[in-house]
Amino acid sequence: MWRYLAECGRYPHLLTRRDCWIARAESEAGLVGYAWAYPVRECNCWMYIDDVAVHADHQGNGIGGELIAELVAWLLESGARRITGLAIDGRMAQIFGRHRISAAPPTEICEQEEVDVDR
Numbered sequence: 001m002w003r004y005l006a007e008c009g010r011y012p013h014l015l016t017r018r019d020c021w022i023a024r025a026e027s028e029a030g031l032v033g034y035a036w037a038y039p040v041r042e043c044n045c046w047m048y049i050d051d052v053a054v055h056a057d058h059q060g061n062g063i064g065g066e067l068i069a070e071l072v073a074w075l076l077e078s079g080a081r082r083i084t085g086l087a088i089d090g091r092m093a094q095i096f097g098r099h100r101i102s103a104a105p106p107t108e109i110c111e112q113e114e115v116d117v118d119r
Contacts, residue, residue, distance in 0.1 A: 023071040032058040035067040047075045049085030065095050072099045
């Protein structure tokens, strides 16, 4: 696993002048998975995990869980007090649950008050 901090954006309206955090998993053949998150608040205290993907040939080996664990650790080191994301299936929901990642899309987050979560 390795970390990559970039100025990027699939959602330019949310990422204007913000960074995103990317954790990557690689094998000898190249990239096999990634997970990325971005701040919803300017202070980086509220982060949204937007995407997690693992190549079909490598699924079921714990790579997704390792990516999320690495990304969550990095986000907490970066000052996140709340991490949210939207699990697209049961496996992802279990992984998110283990890491206390709550389900809320960024549009809902922007309408809520900020709440600290004990980690």
